[in-house]
Structures are given as structure tokens and as C-alpha cells.
Amino acid sequence: MSVRLIGTGAADGWPTPFCTCASCTAERAAGRVRAQASALLDERVLLDCAPSTPLAAERLGISLAGVTLILHTHQHSDHFSPATLMYRSWVREEPLTVLGPPDVVEAAGHWLAPEAAVTLRAVQPGDTVEHEGYTVRVLEAHHRTGLGRDGATECVLYDLTTPSGERLLYATDTGPLPAATVSAVTGADFDLVLLEESFGDRLDHGTRHLDLATFPEQLRRLRAVAAITERTEVVATHLSHHNPPTPELSRRLADWGARVLDDGATVLGEAQPAVPTPIRTLVLGGARSGKSVEAERMLADAAGVTYLATSYPPGDDGEWVERVRLHQDRRPAHWSTVESLDLVGELGRDGDPLLIDCLTLWLTRVMDRHDAWDDAAWAGGGDAALRADVAELVAAWAATTRRVVAVSNEVGQGVVPEGSGSRRFRDEMGRLNAAIAAVTEDVRWCVAGKVQNL
Structure with missing residues (x-):
């Protein structure tokens, strides 16, 4: 199976011609232009045919002359170009089959002469169509066209099996997939x-589309039913300028086992070289740098996550209670939360991916336990006790076979604290971060909501 991506953009493309936002400006400077979403399977099956598709294909050196089947998802103007069917009939007499919801077929019929060698076939979710060895299964989408007869929603997705047995899911446009x-x-x-x-x-678009919060959730759901497996190649499409520039988007998608490709790219459905998933990830940053958001985002597609909270119970501190509530509300409902300082024990157990938030609060509480803020207690054995706990943690971290992401604060870049206990904490925090980073294959630095891989 070979798939050429003719377009990977949303309705207005990316960059959007009338826009000067940071995302559009970065893509424009990089010379990347994404046409409206469309793909070509085996040079024979065209998945959506937008107004921009024919010229985009021509510019990319992709011939549409061999197309014998066009699958339209819905009648929105960025997916359906009935004029293209007419233009084809002017130059080609070979038979062409066009599938789509009833309103697509009805609209297409007005553009074709009676003698055109085009067969229009209306399909709905649940239908199966055979065409030249291809099996096309029609699936329900979560999308509203507003163009259906009697106000009905007429939008579908496609599950295709090739003559050689490979299988493709084409899922655009849709919000969260219907059950x-x-x-x-x-x-x-x-x-x-x-x-x-x-x-x-x-995330406030209010449309029946996906975003960087709902996209990984669909991957989780599809993996749960073995529709996506370790060998499945996942490519994001129908991209708009509400996304970060391509390099950052690629970095984020990679954490979920997905890719973003340029228009014109060839995607082979055969097994791709596996990209090793890190076991250990350390996410560093200052206050409000985006480190917790990055850590949570990395595991957004996981079937289950154990969130290990290391802070003290909030008690009657209203501001801290609110902070904890906001953290809890941000976590998916299928995650579980454990409040504990036993990082060593959790790292030694098998189980769901583990998210530790955070090492800074763990160190704070361990220093409290050993009274290590006090100079006399520190000199009287607190230093040895603290470092023994840290060494045990580092060893457990290095030995774990469990997927784990830990958040930690970088506290060493501000002013020198006034008190000796605070200076001690700053020093020990730096030592702990360095010791964990030394046995971590994936270390990330967050600043101003941006992420740099170290």
C-alpha cells in the first residue's frame, strides 16, 4: 500500500493567506504550504477531492489519471469539488466511481453530463462497497455539515482494505469518534x-473537530480495541494555524506515536521502523514554565496513568486547595491518583505509566522529615540521612522498567536565598536534578511554555 498526501491542511490551509499570526509566519518562513486535506491510495483511490486538490497534485508531480474511485466524506467545500468531476469528464472516458453521502451524490449529479462515465453511489454508515479488489466500509463521523436533506448530518469516514490486505482508516472531518x-x-x-x-x-473552538487534547484521547480509544497497534502508522492531517509550528507539533505528536508530514509525502502502510519510547523522562522548569502541562500531555494517549502527588495535603490553605483542584480537574477521568512519598516503592512496581509531580515537593518533605533545614540537625546527621534517601531514589529511578515521567523545579537560577536552610535546599535540589538527569534518556527543559529537549 502506498499513500501520497496531496493536502494536509484544514479548510483555509496552513499558513492561511490572510493571516500573520506566529504559526502562519513561521510556516511561511519555512516554505511550508498545506493544501486542503486529500490523499491518494495506490494511485487509484482518491480520498476527498477538494477544490485545491487537482492543482496541488499537479504542483507535487502527482498524477490523478489512474484514479478509478473517489471517496468523499461530506459536502463541505474544502472536501468536495463537483466541478472537478466535470473537468475530468472533459478529458477522460475511463469509468470512475464516486462514493459519498446522499447530499454529495445529489450535488455531484448536477455537474455531470448524462454520457459521463461516472457512477455516483450514495453511502451511509454501515455500508460496505467492493471496488476492483478494494473493500470500503463506511463509518459514522461526528461532524455536522448543515447541508443534509431535512437538516440531517451527512458526513462519513472510511475504512479501506486493499487487494493485498493492507488496511487504512481515513478519519477527517470528525470530532471525538462515535462509539x-x-x-x-x-x-x-x-x-x-x-x-x-x-x-x-x-480548545474552546466548540466545533466537531479534534485538537491537541482530544486527538490523543482518540488514539487511546483506538488502541484499547486494537484498531491501532504498535505497528500502525498514525499521521495527523487537516491541520490549521491553531497548531504550533510544524517542528513543535512533530515533537508533541511523537510522544503519542503519531507523525505530521508535509504535502506530497509518501506514506507506506507496511511496518515502519519502530521509534523507541523512553522509559524515563525528566521535565524541568521554573514556576509556571509549563512543565506539568508538558508531563501530562506526554501521557495523554496512555490507557491508564498513575499520578503520584508528593505535596502535603492542602489543609485549610485556600490558595493551595485551589491549586490542587486545578491540577486534579486537568487530569483525565481514567487516571488514578496516589498521594505518597514512596517513590522508590512505586518505581519498583509494574503498572500503568507513572507521573511524579513533583521531585521538588518530595525533597521538601524529605528535608522536613530529617529536620535538614536546621544547621545543627544537618551537621548532626541530617545530611547523611537526606543523601541516603536521594541515593535510594536515584537507584530506583535508574533500575525501573516502568514508563515514568517526573516533574522537577529548577530553582538555581534566581537570587541567592538569604537563609542557610533555603540555600541548602537550593543546592540539594540542583544535586537531585543532576543525579536523576544523569540516568535519564529523555530530559526536557521548559521555559515560557516552550520545551527544549536536552
Whole structure:
């Protein structure tokens, strides 16, 4: 199976011609232009045909002359170009089959002469169509066109099996996948999934599209039913300028086993070289640098996560209670929370991925336990007790086989604290971070909400 990406952009493309936002400006400077979403399977099956598709294909050196089947997801103007069917009929007499919801077929019929060698076939979720060895299963989308007859929503997704047995899921446009669609692809073990990710970091869009919060959730749901497996290649498409620039988007998607590719890229459905997933990740940063958000985002596609909170119970401190509540509200409902200082024990157990937030509060409480803030207690054995605990933690971290992400504060870049206990804490925090980083294969630095891989 070979798939060429003719377009990977949303309706207005990316960069958007009338926009000067940071995302559009960065993409423009890099020379990247994404046309409206469309893909070509085996040079024979065209997945969506937007107004921009024919010229985009021509510019990319992609021929559409061999296309015998076009699958339209819905009638929105960035996915459906009935004029293209007419233009094709002017130059080609070979038979062409066009599938789409009833309103697509009805609209397409107005553009074709009676003698055109085009077969229009209306499909709905649950239908299966055979075409030249390809099996096309029609799935339900979570999208509203507003163009359906009697106000009905007419939008579908496609599950295709090639003559040689490879399988592709084409899922654009859609919001969170309907339960019926997830059920229909149970055990599919797709070779390739093209999944829309329209709105990036804009989470208040209120549309039936996916963003960088709901996209990984769909991956989790599809993995739970073995529709996506370790060998499945996942590519994000239908991208807009609400996403961060491509390098940052690629970095984030990689944590979920997904990729973003340029227009014109060839995607092979055969097994791709595996990208090793790190076991240990350390996320560093200052206050409000985005480190907790980054850590949580990394595990957003996991089937389950154990969130290990190391802070003191909030007690009657209203401001701290509110901080804890905001952290809790941000976590997915299927995550579990453990409040404990026993990091060594948790690292030694098998289980779901472990998110430790954070090492700074753990060190604070361990210093409290050994009275290590006091100079006399420190000199009287507190230093040895603290460092023994740290050494035990570092050893457990180095030996763990459990996927673990830990958050820690970088506290050494501000002014020198006034008190000796505070200076001691700053020094020990730096030593702990360095010791953990030395046995960590994935260390990330957060500043101003941006992330640098160290």
C-alpha cells in the first residue's frame, strides 16, 4: 500500500493567506504550504477531492489519471469539488466511481453530463462497497455539515482494505469518534490511520473537530480495541494555524506515536521502523514554565496513568486547595491518583505509566522529615540521612522498567536565598536534578511554555 498526501491542511490551509499570526509566519518562513486535506491510495483511490486538490497534485508531480474511485466524506467545500468531476469528464472516458453521502451524490449529479462515465453511489454508515479488489466500509463521523436533506448530518469516514490486505482508516472531518465507529473497527489492526487534528492548542473552538487534547484521547480509544497497534502508522492531517509550528507539533505528536508530514509525502502502510519510547523522562522548569502541562500531555494517549502527588495535603490553605483542584480537574477521568512519598516503592512496581509531580515537593518533605533545614540537625546527621534517601531514589529511578515521567523545579537560577536552610535546599535540589538527569534518556527543559529537549 502506498499513500501520497496531496493536502494536509484544514479548510483555509496552513499558513492561511490572510493571516500573520506566529504559526502562519513561521510556516511561511519555512516554505511550508498545506493544501486542503486529500490523499491518494495506490494511485487509484482518491480520498476527498477538494477544490485545491487537482492543482496541488499537479504542483507535487502527482498524477490523478489512474484514479478509478473517489471517496468523499461530506459536502463541505474544502472536501468536495463537483466541478472537478466535470473537468475530468472533459478529458477522460475511463469509468470512475464516486462514493459519498446522499447530499454529495445529489450535488455531484448536477455537474455531470448524462454520457459521463461516472457512477455516483450514495453511502451511509454501515455500508460496505467492493471496488476492483478494494473493500470500503463506511463509518459514522461526528461532524455536522448543515447541508443534509431535512437538516440531517451527512458526513462519513472510511475504512479501506486493499487487494493485498493492507488496511487504512481515513478519519477527517470528525470530532471525538462515535462509539459505533470505535466498535466497528475493533481488532482492525490498521496499517495506517489518517486522523484529523484541526484545532491544535485552541480548545474552546466548540466545533466537531479534534485538537491537541482530544486527538490523543482518540488514539487511546483506538488502541484499547486494537484498531491501532504498535505497528500502525498514525499521521495527523487537516491541520490549521491553531497548531504550533510544524517542528513543535512533530515533537508533541511523537510522544503519542503519531507523525505530521508535509504535502506530497509518501506514506507506506507496511511496518515502519519502530521509534523507541523512553522509559524515563525528566521535565524541568521554573514556576509556571509549563512543565506539568508538558508531563501530562506526554501521557495523554496512555490507557491508564498513575499520578503520584508528593505535596502535603492542602489543609485549610485556600490558595493551595485551589491549586490542587486545578491540577486534579486537568487530569483525565481514567487516571488514578496516589498521594505518597514512596517513590522508590512505586518505581519498583509494574503498572500503568507513572507521573511524579513533583521531585521538588518530595525533597521538601524529605528535608522536613530529617529536620535538614536546621544547621545543627544537618551537621548532626541530617545530611547523611537526606543523601541516603536521594541515593535510594536515584537507584530506583535508574533500575525501573516502568514508563515514568517526573516533574522537577529548577530553582538555581534566581537570587541567592538569604537563609542557610533555603540555600541548602537550593543546592540539594540542583544535586537531585543532576543525579536523576544523569540516568535519564529523555530530559526536557521548559521555559515560557516552550520545551527544549536536552
